[in-house]
Amino acid sequence: MKKFGILSKISISFLLIMGALAILAPQVTRYTYDEQNIMERLETSSAKHFMGTDVLGRDLYSRIIYGARLSLTVGVLTALVSLIIGLTLGAISGYIGGWVDGVIMRVTDIFQIFPMVLIAILLLMLLGKGVTGIITAIALTSWATPARLVRGLVMQAKELPYVESARAIGTSHFIILFRHIIPNLWGPIIVALSFQIPNNIMAESFLSFLGLGLQPPYASWGTLASDGFRAIQTYPHLIVFPGAALFITLLAFNFLGDGLRDWLDPKQSRVDIG
């Protein structure tokens, strides 16, 4: 077994710190995310405002920390929900096979080949642009890849001798699938989760950037980057700081995912794209 690399350790430490900052946001920031101070607008870094202020004089550092709350919550929660959906559908599909597999896989096809943003945008219009809306939209559009992964794994696993033994002593299919097969797949599932989280964080920031996600005064990394982008020529600090927070966090998740994959699941190679 390969060792858990140094990059993965740095990544996991960074993510834990980021998570702690997000949870303790009121304690580690001097201002709230929507506290305006019109006298101090568009300042660059200073002792008072470590990352400067935005167009309404809101402290950028505080907004980024509060933004981490939203972005990380959305990323983790949607990844968990989509993984649960994908796991259930994929496991049923792979275990039962036949026409059930056929139907589930055609639906998965549609969700996988269609740009998720397209479906997410439509769902957002339906559900409203709040936090609930965005979590539902992203969760409902990102389960296809894990479903396919789990289906393949279950199809392999059900041919293994331990499943046959379990059948031979009269264990029910339900118990075999959920008590024996799925718990054996935790390695690849953890790896899938570690790639799903950054993808979903990116999806949120993407939708928010297009103005279809979270609305002001909410601060997520996507909305911050979107605000910053409009002032790119004049006040680059407004996009540099939130952009860096987003980039480093996603980088850490991807390094962690790579590390976990090498560590837990050396044979698996996965396509993670858009």
Place this chain on the structure above:
Amino acid sequence: MLSLVIRRLIEMVVTLWIVATCIFFLLRLVPGGPFDSEKSWHPEIQAAIEEKYGLHLPLKDQYLNWIGGVAHGDLKESFQYQGQDVTELILVSLPYSLIVGFGALILSIVMGVILGVLSAWKKDTWIDFTSSFIAISGVSLPPYLIATVLILFFSVKWQLLPVALVEGPSSYVLPIITLGIRPAATIARLVRAGLLEILSRDFIRTARSMGVSPFKILYKHALKNALIPVLTILGPLTAAILTGSFVIEYVFQIPGVGKHFVTSIINRDYPVTMGITLLYGVFLLVANFITDIAYTWADPRIKLT
């Protein structure tokens, strides 16, 4: 083979029909209509407009009307741009999107393969670490941040390339790079993994022991096999490039299909949204079909059913 193509074509048509139906009713569920505005119109005017676009009919008839039109290749008229057919709108804006899309596709394949080969060939050297780092950064960068960085340097700081809008060929450079980096990173990682796997096989060791030069082994024996995974992601790759095009066209103000798509959703311009969704559907289904064919061509052990 012919029967397979025919069956897949029928499947595609059915999938498109399902997608078309879903999108039609999904759009109607969305609150807000195409002609709702801040100031309330005179009811008669409102009624006249709705009649012009057939919005006064029961939903069932509207659906049959539209799907019948689609079957005859008529995507109906846009609500937003008066008197302009959706087909026309797509034909005008598609070239912009195609240039950016194909440019990005070619860039990503060329860059991805070069980076992937370099890092597999010089495994565990600084070349490998650098290109792996570039690849993993590319996967971690949302497209609009790539755009930001590029604009900051090339347009604002050095003033080499235009910030936005299409004003000649140089306007396509930044959008193509922005759209191509992410898929390039994915391809680089795939090529690296594939090549490392192939290079550890017995037939490579045999070739090496027979004195074949390292470059020839790489070029003649390993690369073809390592490129199979790249072929197989052609479908997801197309999807990724389409998705990316929404943001890229929005950021760089390119009047392409993706920009119209986003605007049409915001304006409740149903015919445009539905027409472009179908266009994307066709693109994706065809790309997936080509991918499947490419599979069997590259690896004859795989049989399509």
